[in-house]
Amino acid sequence: MTTPQTLKGFRDFLPETMTIRNKVISTLKAVFESYGFAELQTPTLEYAEVLTGKYGEEAEKLMYLFKDPGNRAVGLKYDLTVPLARLMTQYPDLPKPFKRYQIQPAFRAENTQKSRYREFYQCDIDTIGTTSPLADAEILAVISDSLSALKFSDFTIRVNSRQILFDLIIKSGISSDKTFTVLQIIDKLDKKPRTEIEVELASKQVDQLQINNLFSLLDTAQPDPKLQEIIDLGIKLGARNVQFSPFLVRGLDYYTGAIFETIVEKPKIGSITGGGRYDQLIKTLGGPDLPAVGTTIGLDRICDVIADLNLWPNLPKSPAQVLVAIFSPDLYSPALKLSRSLRESGVNTELYPNPNIKLDKQLKYASAKNIPFIAILGPEEISQNSIKIKNMQTSEQQNLSLENLKNYLEIRN
Amino acid sequence: MTTPQTLKGFRDFLPETMTIRNKVISTLKAVFESYGFAELQTPTLEYAEVLTGKYGEEAEKLMYLFKDPGNRAVGLKYDLTVPLARLMTQYPDLPKPFKRYQIQPAFRAENTQKSRYREFYQCDIDTIGTTSPLADAEILAVISDSLSALKFSDFTIRVNSRQILFDLIIKSGISSDKTFTVLQIIDKLDKKPRTEIEVELASKQVDQLQINNLFSLLDTAQPDPKLQEIIDLGIKLGARNVQFSPFLVRGLDYYTGAIFETIVEKPKIGSITGGGRYDQLIKTLGGPDLPAVGTTIGLDRICDVIADLNLWPNLPKSPAQVLVAIFSPDLYSPALKLSRSLRESGVNTELYPNPNIKLDKQLKYASAKNIPFIAILGPEEISQNSIKIKNMQTSEQQNLSLENLKNYLEIRN
Numbered sequence: 001m002t003t004p005q006t007l008k009g010f011r012d013f014l015p016e017t018m019t020i021r022n023k024v025i026s027t028l029k030a031v032f033e034s035y036g037f038a039e040l041q042t043p044t045l046e047y048a049e050v051l052t053g054k055y056g057e058e059a060e061k062l063m064y065l066f067k068d069p070g071n072r073a074v075g076l077k078y079d080l081t082v083p084l085a086r087l088m089t090q091y092p093d094l095p096k097p098f099k100r101y102q103i104q105p106a107f108r109a110e111n112t113q114k115s116r117y118r119e120f121y122q123c124d125i126d127t128i129g130t131t132s133p134l135a136d137a138e139i140l141a142v143i144s145d146s147l148s149a150l151k152f153s154d155f156t157i158r159v160n161s162r163q164i165l166f167d168l169i170i171k172s173g174i175s176s177d178k179t180f181t182v183l184q185i186i187d188k189l190d191k192k193p194r195t196e197i198e199v200e201l202a203s204k205q206v207d208q209l210q211i212n213n214l215f216s217l218l219d220t221a222q223p224d225p226k227l228q229e230i231i232d233l234g235i236k237l238g239a240r241n242v243q244f245s246p247f248l249v250r251g252l253d254y255y256t257g258a259i260f261e262t263i264v265e266k267p268k269i270g271s272i273t274g275g276g277r278y279d280q281l282i283k284t285l286g287g288p289d290l291p292a293v294g295t296t297i298g299l300d301r302i303c304d305v306i307a308d309l310n311l312w313p314n315l316p317k318s319p320a321q322v323l324v325a326i327f328s329p330d331l332y333s334p335a336l337k338l339s340r341s342l343r344e345s346g347v348n349t350e351l352y353p354n355p356n357i358k359l360d361k362q363l364k365y366a367s368a369k370n371i372p373f374i375a376i377l378g379p380e381e382i383s384q385n386s387i388k389i390k391n392m393q394t395s396e397q398q399n400l401s402l403e404n405l406k407n408y409l410e411i412r413n
Numbered sequence: 414m415t416t417p418q419t420l421k422g423f424r425d426f427l428p429e430t431m432t433i434r435n436k437v438i439s440t441l442k443a444v445f446e447s448y449g450f451a452e453l454q455t456p457t458l459e460y461a462e463v464l465t466g467k468y469g470e471e472a473e474k475l476m477y478l479f480k481d482p483g484n485r486a487v488g489l490k491y492d493l494t495v496p497l498a499r500l501m502t503q504y505p506d507l508p509k510p511f512k513r514y515q516i517q518p519a520f521r522a523e524n525t526q527k528s529r530y531r532e533f534y535q536c537d538i539d540t541i542g543t544t545s546p547l548a549d550a551e552i553l554a555v556i557s558d559s560l561s562a563l564k565f566s567d568f569t570i571r572v573n574s575r576q577i578l579f580d581l582i583i584k585s586g587i588s589s590d591k592t593f594t595v596l597q598i599i600d601k602l603d604k605k606p607r608t609e610i611e612v613e614l615a616s617k618q619v620d621q622l623q624i625n626n627l628f629s630l631l632d633t634a635q636p637d638p639k640l641q642e643i644i645d646l647g648i649k650l651g652a653r654n655v656q657f658s659p660f661l662v663r664g665l666d667y668y669t670g671a672i673f674e675t676i677v678e679k680p681k682i683g684s685i686t687g688g689g690r691y692d693q694l695i696k697t698l699g700g701p702d703l704p705a706v707g708t709t710i711g712l713d714r715i716c717d718v719i720a721d722l723n724l725w726p727n728l729p730k731s732p733a734q735v736l737v738a739i740f741s742p743d744l745y746s747p748a749l750k751l752s753r754s755l756r757e758s759g760v761n762t763e764l765y766p767n768p769n770i771k772l773d774k775q776l777k778y779a780s781a782k783n784i785p786f787i788a789i790l791g792p793e794e795i796s797q798n799s800i801k802i803k804n805m806q807t808s809e810q811q812n813l814s815l816e817n818l819k820n821y822l823e824i825r826n
Binding site: 043 | 416425435448450452474475500504510518547750752756757784
């Protein structure tokens with residue numbers, strides 16, 4: 001190989017990117033755990049028969065299926081839901097409702113595009129084992145708190161119900177065998193004008209009267225009492241910007257009740273969560289007969305947007321708050337001592353490792369690594385029992401005692 | 414399939430296990446970052462040619478190599494060092510020294526045994542791009558701080574140098590072409606008595622005089638000045654229990670200078686870290702010519718021991734600090750309000766989702782999930798403007814005002 005490379009659709013996360021990812025993940029985890037959701041992880045590999053025959057042929061073309069060194073048919077996980085179904089069967093005694101979140105990579109050999117990767121992180125929050133509307137409402141509150149915690153304040157949580165859509169299609173006179181065809185077409189209303197959608201519906205033998213009926217019913221639709229209860233409970237739990245959206249379909253066929261989607265307007269991210277109630281899916285996937293409700297959050301997209309738009313400019317770009325420079329080879333020992341003392345006070349401190357390198361090169365190193373401060377102990381500082389501290393961004397520098405330096409660095413960071 | 418299963422050597426991490434793992438990982442990360450090591454992650458899959466031809470035939474038998482859906486030859490990562498070498502070539506402009514830590518799964522189709530898994534976590538800390546002894550010393554300090562932070566106080570960090578071993582073998586009269594054979598045999602001294610080791614050496618045509626010479630030289634060996642400097646610097650940086658151990662070999666052939674190993678005596682874990690200086694390896698693995706020093710920490714083993722011996726009994730076993738129970742269906746709303754109010758005060762609060770379930774079943778649920786407290790709002794409490802709080806472990810219960818309840822839960826946890 002000439003130059004070694006990562007596979008297309010796979011990524012290295014360099015330290016600066018990791019800082020953003022870690023902050024996003026810890027922010028989300030804190031919200032999930034505040035509602036009592038607990039973390040779960042499942043293996044990267046599963047038996048192929050756990051993965052296949054679940055989501056249809058198209059999905060299976062994207063799966064990484066292969067033989068392991070012991071000739072077992074295995075596969076990389078395609079999502080977090082199939083392993084969850086497997087797990088619920090394997091551990092029947094888990095107390096229900098089982099409230100879990102899971103943040104792990106999944107693998108799909110898709111065509112790559114912006115914010116779409118072959119190894120991508122899924123971030124799923126689900127409540128398994130209850131049909132209570134409070135569980136649905138809690139998902140709305142978790143989404144709202146999550147986006148607020150990420151400082152995405154301008155969002156709308158769209159809510160609809162599969163049952164409402166089914167009822168309106170029947171009411172409009174369309175025969176029930178066309179339900180999913182019609183839903184799939186309506187689902188494109190976000191991307192296409194209504195006139196185009198009408199043409200598409202007509203091409204599927206839905207007549208103009210039925211189309212008119214359907215749109216007029218959708219335009220004036222109201223939540224049914226069950227969905228209204230979920231919305232009301234969600235708002236009581238603190239969910240903001242919840243909006244009944246009768247045109248919301250959500251692509252996947254497996255939803256059985258409420259469906260949710262979140263659009264973030266600012267920054268302009270678009271759809272960032274998708275979920276709903278799926279009372280049959282876990283059984284269909286080979287698990288026990290357990291109702292469930294949950295959402296997925298688009299973690300990779302959130303991280304990409306925060307990085308691309310520099311939304312968190314104050315996030316430390318380096319784990320070290322300060323670089324202790326080495327003034328000259330003979331002043332190695334006081335620098336080392338200073339680094340230990342700062343570290344023991346809770347200041348993340350990198351000690352420049354080489355006493356034979358000139359000071360200006362050490363400054364360049366601090367700058368390249370985005371370390372915000374550099375501490376220097378030269379002969380003058382040592383004789384005055386002080387430390388020179390330089391702010392790498394403003395170039396300000398001052399001499400401080402050790403105690404004042406500790407306070408200064410702790411306050412600054 | 415009758416009952417779906419995980420693959421042998423692969424694990425689900427249920428919530429209680431995740432709690433321990435998360436705590437171990439966050440404890441270690443805090444130590445690594447306090448020295449300025451930054452987190453890196455690389456993909457699960459690499460091109461097969463990145464992975465193969467690096468560690469010999471035996472290693473390759475254990476690799477998960479396969480064709481992806483696009484017919485590319487790919488493989489699951491076997492360790493974190495080969496991807497690091499690939500990365501150092503791909504990003505030549507990373508400021509050096511590049512100090513990174515990486516905590517990610519690696520995959521080896523090994524025979525499974527206790528604390529040895531086919532998907533296992535590696536936890537590597539390395540400084541790339543400097544030969545300074547301070548970098549070696551810092552690894553000793555990081556190991557020491559890490560074990561102290563994990564509350565493993567009874568440990569020994571064994572230190573030796575490949576150069577010292579090479580020199581003593583020559584000095585004892587053994588021909589230099591037998592160096593690695595002799596090292597491999599001496600390496601077993603931890604597991605076998607010296608007499609057996611002598612027999613094994615004799616079987617490799619090392620004569621008795623040479624054997625006697627070698628052992629007497631090893632018994633009286635002293636660190637060379639370079640190793641002594643590393644030890645001294647390590648101690649100055651805060652490393653505890655560092656011990657020169659002339660019999661320490663470390664299996665891998667690629668070490669070129671200092672070698673380290675940590676034995677934890679209490680709890681009786683045995684070897685928990687291994688590392689050293691490897692100035693040629695990154696180049697050998699296809700990377701640029703960069704010296705490096707680092708260590709790996711046995712994360713899975715640490716987590717297993719903490720769980721098996723219940724070393725962290727006070728670690729919360731549930732994300733929720735309190736379960737808000739629902740006294741009766743008509744008292745649903747005050748319970749919901751209470752859950753929100755506690756959550757907003759920073760108390761992780763699970764609300765029981767179903768108002769139609771009897772109170773004693775809700776108590777059992779809290780107990781099964783190890784939620785330490787349960788809060789109950791019955792008619793009496795509501796009329797008194799108080800909340801009943803029950804400690805699930807002691808069965809103590811008392812009525813508190815909302816403010817006092819918040820303080821009580823925050824202080825307790």
